[in-house]
Amino acid sequence: MAKQIFIKNTWYVAAMSDEINHNKPLGRKVCDQSIAFYRQADGKVAAVLDFCPHRGAALSLGYVEDGLLVCGYHGLKMGEDGKTKEMPLQRVQRFPCMKSFAVEERFGFIWVWPGDKEAANTDLIPHLPWAEDDTWAYGGGLYHIKCDYRLMIDNLMDLTHETYVHASSIGQKEIDESPVQTEVEGDKVFCRRYMENIMAPPFWRTALEGNGLASDTPVDRWQICRFMPPSHVMIDVGVAHAGYGGFDAPKNKKASSTVVDFITPETENTMWYFWGMARNFNAQDVTLTDKIREGQGSIFQEDLEVLERQQQNLKSFPQFDLLKLDIDAGGVQSRRIIERLIDKEINAKNISTDELPLQSVTF
Structure with missing residues (x-):
């Protein structure tokens, strides 16, 4: 098993607010996860895995229409929850749900929580x-x-x-x-x-x-x-x-x-x-x-x-x-x-640290 070197259940700055407009999504990798960020109809930012469940295209290469993220390959439309909402001439009820991420816009930045979405707490975003x-x-x-x-x-x-x-x-x-x-x-x-x-x-x-x-x-x-x-x-x-x-x-x-x-x-x-x-x-x-x-x-x-x-x-x-x-x-x-918090995260998932390479503070 690969060594974990990132704290995942935490907030990172993923973008500056002006990097994400209302028409074009932004693709950015954070903690080894490819994420597509886009603005919904109300202007609120959403974040989903940058992967189309149809053929694996990058959703960030598409566009935004009526608050949905449209894949630029075959027109699949995805919502902020990672579920496919519609696709031309297709029934989408059984399409797999893609991972969605907790995201918050604050202080001129877009913050993302790359770990467990249910654990995300916006009170933990640093006050500026x-x-x-x-x-x-x-x-x-x-x-x-x-x-x-x-x-x-x-x-x-x-x-x-x-x-x-x-x-x-x-x-x-x-x-x-x-x-x-x-x-x-x-x-x-x-x-x-x-x-x-x-x-x-x-x-x-x-x-x-x-x-x-x-x-x-x-x-x-x-x-x-x-x-x-x-x-x-x-x-x-x-x-x-x-x-x-x-x-x-x-x-x-x-x-x-x-x-x-x-x-x-x-x-x-x-x-x-x-x-x-x-x-x-x-x-x-x-x-x-x-x-x-x-x-x-x-x-x-x-x-x-x-x-x-x-x-x-x-x-x-x-x-x-x-x-x-x-x-x-x-x-x-x-x-x-950082290492202590990573170990705490690993232990919280009930993963034995014996399965992972030893971590140290060497450079």
Whole structure:
């Protein structure tokens, strides 16, 4: 039996709301399951297995008509419950029912529960207060990355790499020189790093200027990474004019944001990365939002190349055991939480873990 590496009874971001229109379905694989997403007549999103029970065509290649998903191969029409509703010149009462998925649209994202639909609880969708507050602005995007989703978690829970991968934008030597504090609180992991009386790197100089602040004066900088299952990472980041309290400085002395990272596994070796930044300064400046999104997109593009090459190396050199340093603690602890929740899920299904390969926190 194949090793389970995804938590399935949980909510993942499957798409951004504007990816799904009223006429065309969206096909996307989540946790190794091919899913067709579409909007019903009332605008509500539905999700069913991307498989036509007639000849196995991908339903996502079809279209939406009268709130039903129409297969583009022979016209079979499927409802949100996975049952065939009609097909030209055919009796469909005995057609097999396809799997349907719990899905919810919230905060500008489409969330899907790839596991047991009956266990889905929308109260478990993470609350994003910035998405409901006009004093915040958000800009983001989506990358498809050819790597194990856990490598991205490692990357985001250890920002030491910024000095080297992002040297021209957010990296600076003071990151290396500042210790990181890692703490586990229940199913969450926190990594905190604070830098005092330093000069802001280019990206943060632009942010300071965007908030009407001087960018050529010393600042205090912070990075507070928060992992939460199944694979979400939020990072409070920012700079404040030195001596005003850093993270706790008044709004007129700092530029602060939350980096939003929704990491959705596609397969064992590929993932969907929904990235963005929510900021609570100068929120009405659309030009600034676009500028920050462009800069952040370029930064994450640099990560993409590193992670894909890392994935290739790990497959090519399986004989090597990788080192784990203190800076890796956030990623290691996050993986342990993932593995514990996977084991809990497996045990709940009364499947003996003896039937599965042993899982570890190795990279």
